[in-house]
Amino acid sequence: MPLEAPARIVRALATRGFNADREAVTLIASADDPGRALEAAVEAAPEDALTITAEHVRTVLDGGVAADASTSNSSVSTGDHTENPPDESAGSPAEAMGVGSGDSVTASSGNDRPAAHTDGPELAQRDDSQRSLDIANDITGRSTGTGEYDDFVTVFRDRFERLSGKLRGRVNHRPTDTLEAMGGGSDAAIVGMVNDIRSTASGHWLIELEDTSGVFPCLVMKDRRFADQVDELLCDEVIAVEGTLADDGGILFVDSMYFPDVPRTFEPSTADRHVQAALISDVHVGSQEFMADAWERFADWLHTAEAENIEYLLIAGDMVEGVGVYPDQDDELDIVDIYEQYEAFSEHLKQVPGDIEIVMIPGNHDAVRLAEPQPGFDEELREIMSAHDARITGNPSTVTIEGVSVLMYHGVSLDEIIAEFPDDKATYDDPQKPMYHLLKKRHVAPQYGGHMRLAPEEKDYLVIDEVPDIFHTGHVHKLGYGKYHNVLAINSGCWQAQTEFQKSVNIDPDTAYAPVVDLDTLDVTIRKFD
Structure with a gap:
């Protein structure tokens, strides 16, 4: 293996059911025989380990393993070697569900955890050459607004010109x-x-x-x-x-x-091959109610053959619980320091297979400005969450995956839509319905001066210029999906059980769901892991 190919090491570890610290990958790549070093590190890892650490690699390298290339002819790049026979029973049982109104629905309870990664079936190595991922409309690094009167005139004039043109x-x-x-x-x-x-x-x-x-x-x-x-x-x-x-x-x-609206003749784009994306949001690490066990079941399942076509994970904000977001929040925190919350989130993110592409946007609980559009995380937080090389972008952003455009927006404006509209047009129980109204208005946060905090910029980043193929939101902690003029709208629930604050405002969250979209057909499968 060439020393400059850490991505090949990450993929090879993923086929064995492991992630790896960045330093561990570097140490393996620098070994005399990277293939033997990788195999030895996997063998040295504890049975329940999800991540190969630098300590595991140093242990085998210090012990002289992989120093002699003649001791092994294994190759990291093939991904066809397994130490244990496949476990035919690995996987999650199916369970019928009926949430939302999409074209295709399947749900898995996830209550029976898959077998340990090293015991599960060997997964086929993915061909990264077929992947493509582009990000547009990202405010990060482009914010120019100062809050002066002229800034507001500029952004509202831009909004008017672009939407009136439609x-x-x-x-x-x-x-x-x-x-x-x-x-x-x-x-x-x-x-x-x-x-x-x-x-x-x-x-x-x-x-x-x-x-x-x-x-x-x-x-x-x-x-x-x-x-x-x-x-x-x-x-x-x-x-x-x-x-x-x-x-x-x-x-x-x-x-x-x-209304500006989505044309009724709109036809969405699809991928040229069978590939899937998992859409989640509102993880809320740091909360006493963060569902760590459910997250582990989800991460374990991603290592199974049943999930082998999932190559993308899109997270629509609120990675952590944050600090001081709502009254008496301190009483409900498991981790009180915001940076430690992100460190804990990063550890949970490492459980996701290393060859899955991850895209994240911030939400209103994250440590970025509250005013929208929100820039992506600053360099300090990016460094904390760097182990998985996730793509971090602003809120909102349009992410195009293999030709399929996904408008990712955390969803704070959904609160205002639901508050302003009659119950037959928008409720928390059917979060896809207020999403339809945002598509109809071609703007993710139309109303200024309410509870929404909007930042004036040189252009209105909240206008929906191009019709997306998929509209993905979170924030309201409810699961719902459906199609509006052929646009697939998904609100993906959360990974936080009901807090005392949520009880006080009558929020009953939909927890531990992972909607999975077939990018070649835009069919939806709902997986549940609580």
């Missing part, structure tokens, strides 16, 4: 400052940002729309067939309306309303 081809719009000159009774259309929404004494709705020329009032009569869509409006989103000007030209009576 509507202008659908209506023959006019700038607001030209409407009064058109005369009463004229047909007219406006593309504008919602400035205000209020009901009249007669039960109608008055909506003020603002463009770069001014503000114009629009009246939606309560008997209109689309009047219930007013319940879906949020301030600061961009819509278009068509209607007729009043006799005095001072108000527009609305006949139809349009």
Whole structure:
């Protein structure tokens, strides 16, 4: 094995069911016979070990193992050697479930832990040459906002221009400052940002729309067939309306309303081969309620043949529980130091097979700024979590995996959608439904000035410019998924049992789920590990 090929060492260890510390990989690569060093380190590891450490490698190297190449003709790169016969019973039993509304659902309880990694079936070595992973719309390192007035003008103008561009081809719009000159009774259309929404004494709705020329009032009569869509409006989103000007030209009576939306003709992209991605979120390491045993069952399962097609793991925020996030949180912490929380998370991450590509974005419990868009973790935290070489990006970001685009967004704005909308349109029990509304608005956090903290930047990173194939969120600790205009929307639950704070606000979490997506078909399988 060439000394410059640590990735081959990581893959070879993964076929044997192990991860490895970065230093351990370096020591193996530097040995006289890396293949023999690897085999000896695996043999020297404790039976229940998940990770080959530098200490394991030093033990065998100091003992003279692998110094003589003639003692072994093993090769790290082949991955076809196993010390123990396969355990035909390894794996997780299937269990019927019905969560969400996707095309294909299977659930595994995960309660029967797979056999130890060294006893399980040998997995086929993966061909990294077929992989591709690109990240777009990452705010990390690009933040320019200072909070000045001009910054807010810039970001809202950018939002308006980009979203109005998706509507202008659908209506023959006019700038607001030209409407009064058109005369009463004229047909007219406006593309504008919602400035205000209020009901009249007669039960109608008055909506003020603002463009770069001014503000114009629009009246939606309560008997209109689309009047219930007013319940879906949020301030600061961009819509278009068509209607007729009043006799005095001072108000527009609305006949139809349009959202930027996902085209109904949208067809998602798929991968050219059978490959899978596991989508999880809200791990919350550091909480007393972090489900460590469930996580270990999940990580163990990833080492089995049943999971051999999972080559990507996408984590949508809240790696740790954080500190000072909600009242009296200190009473519910198992680890009180934020850096120690990330160190513990890193240890749990090492249990994941080393040849799985990991992408992570931050959430509102993570040690980054709360205002969205959130940049990825700083260098100190990245170094703490460097053992697995995870790809760390901002919240939100679009991750394209083998041609399949995944919009990853932690999901804080889902709270506002659920609070503002009627129960038949958005609830915590069906978190995919508020996700549909964000797709419809083509913006992951439309409303400014509520509970959401939004940072003004030179562009609005929260606009959904390109329609994603998959929309992945977390935050609300509920499992739900479905399709909106062929976009697969998944909220992936959490790995934290109910806390006292959650009890006080009536949150009943869906725990230890791992939705798995076939990237070649976009079918979903739900795995459960509690």
